[in-house]
Amino acid sequence: MNVIIHRGQNQIGGNIIEVTAENTRILLDVGLELDQKEVTLPEIDGLFDNPSFDAVFISHYHGDHLGLAYYIDNRIPLYIGEASYRIVKAADDYKGLESITPSGFLRHLQPIVVGNITVTPFLCDHSAFDSYMLLCEADGEKILYTGDFRSNGRKSFDRLLGALPDKVDKLICEGTTLSRKTQLPLKESDLEEQAVIEFRRATGPIFVLQSSTNIDRIVTMYRAAKRSGRVFLQEVYMADVTSAIGGRIPNPSFDDVYAFLTDPQRHDALVKYRRMGKERMAKTPFVMCVRSSMLRYLKGLAKLMSFEGGLLVYSMWSGYQQQPAMSRFIAECEEMGLKVVSLHTSGHADPDTIRALIEKVQPTEIIPIHTENAGWFAEESK
Template sequence: MTIKIFRGQNQIGGSIIEVSSDSTRIILDAGTELEEIEPAAPLIEGLFSGEASYDAAFISHYHGDHIGLCDKILPNIPIYIGKAAGAVTNAARKYMRKPEYSFAGYYEPGKPFTVGDLVLTPYLCDHSAFDAYMFHIACDGKSLLYTGDFRSHGRKSFHGLLKRLPSVDVLITEGTTLSRTPATPVTEGKLEQEAVRAISEYNGPVFVLMAATNIDRLVSMYKAARRTNRVLLQDLYLAAVSTAAGKSIPHPKDFSDIGVFLTNGADGRYEELQSYGEAKISRQNIAKLNFVMCVRPSMRTYIEKLSDLMPFDNGVLLYSLWEGYKENEDMATFLAFMQKKGVKVDSLHTSGHADSSTIDALIRKVQPTAIIPVHTEHSDWFDRYHDITIVKNQVFSF
């Protein structure tokens, strides 16, 4: 097999990886670069331009830096993703009135998928995107594992995943957090407990700022709301995403303690709101409730009007995103606005990526003879593995 890292080797984001045998060529992820506003596909003949020369593309999860160029892939190359991941990403796109991605089909966890002489087996892993996978690929007695993005401190058992993973010749692994000083990340379960503690300290309104597609976090906040006897309020966008994620995920259609509200900017969405039946809730009724409301910076006008109906004293905003986003103008303005309303801002977040001891544990388990670091700015971290070839070239054959 030959591995070619088109993009995303010495940078975080924009991942595009080719895996080929003598007769088959596939692509793993087709992502945009982070902060790219008008994403343009790089010149990859046979994938984005010219005549299609790839047999399939497999997307590990729905973050833009892995899926964002999906719609630029030549139409006769079939694209595959996990079923729930496909549903979530297309629900989000539909809500934003963007064309839905067209997937040829869905791969399933643990079920081998054959393309020519390559056999790809997806392994469900934990990440801040829901339904994310690692890919094991075998051909002619050789094998590789591509991690996509993953972590060990979410709700899915990392130990269980390690037990299932076989040894491989080559490991292509993410190393997003390797620049950071080693520290044990807070688990998603611990974060839920901290949210309960934080919410219990306030008797005013509780707001949460989180990524709508971070389904693990949504589960944490839902549980924290329940444990503090508050109703979880989702806006129409979050409701569309959570409903698409599946029956067991807290969403307003089947969970009686979740309300859905319509913000000012949501023109022409009245019918969509009606589809939530009794779960829909007006601002006047929200003002009478004990709630945890999921918010975004774009909801300022709505929240301003809500503050005319109820006091915000003794309220809190749980900031559950990467700290770096606080530098963005929209975010800074929104946080200042909330503070001016008397709402305290409390940070409560944990990373979606593996810490260094998790990467060590993975390496120990799959025992590769070569490692290709990707999705990292610190591939030198792997040099500590003296008996493993650390590949820093773009192309590697084995």
């Protein structure tokens, strides 16, 4: 098999990886570059017209892996996890966008055969729900692509390692954290304990800035809210996402989860959910998930209740704080009397986790991706 990294080798995000075997040509991820203001389609023959790819596999729903899927020729079969697709569809519906149309779904350890190549997904932990590593096999050769992954989530990393092959020819491995300040990443469950301490100590309202599609984090914050005797409030966009997965994922069908609306234009959306309005919120201890676009809503709420003794919990990558809308939101929240607390842990593998993966799959060759420090891998293999 041949591997061409069209994009993502020496940058974080925008992954596009081509794998070919005889007459079969597939892509692993078709990501948009992070921070790209306008979409520019890369020059890849047979992807956007006159299709010559046999399939496209998406490891997970983050835009830097999925974003170009909206632009590729729809005659090319597309595969993604089923829960991932439900999340993407709910988010697209909310935004009024036309969604992707997968041909089939990735399932843990269930191989998909495309021409000469067999692709086997391995469910892994990441800040996107339903993420997969992808193993490509043809002619007795094995290539493992990690997508984005971590070992500090609630899924067992040891169990994943146990399921992976003992030997691969090529390992295409993410290295996001290798150029960032490395601290030992907190486990998602430890983060929950920290949140419980903060939430119990707070005497006012609690707002959490976090991604509406980071399901693990929603679970963490919900559990901490429950353990500190607070209801959990999700804006309609998040309620749409969590309800699309349903089951054990905290959503407004839970007794202690309520939806709220920040855009009165979308009143229809609330019919689906049990809601809590501002007047009732003002009398109820809560943890509310917020986005930086909700400043006006929070100011309205501050007229009905005191924010004293309350918290703004920042639970995202620290880099986003540089964005103007975000820094303004945080500053205004402080002015309203909220104390800003950072409670976050990485969605990406730390160096020891990458070492453990390499140790397990014994790659003949390592192809770094999604990193600004590809040299780390060469140093490691010395």
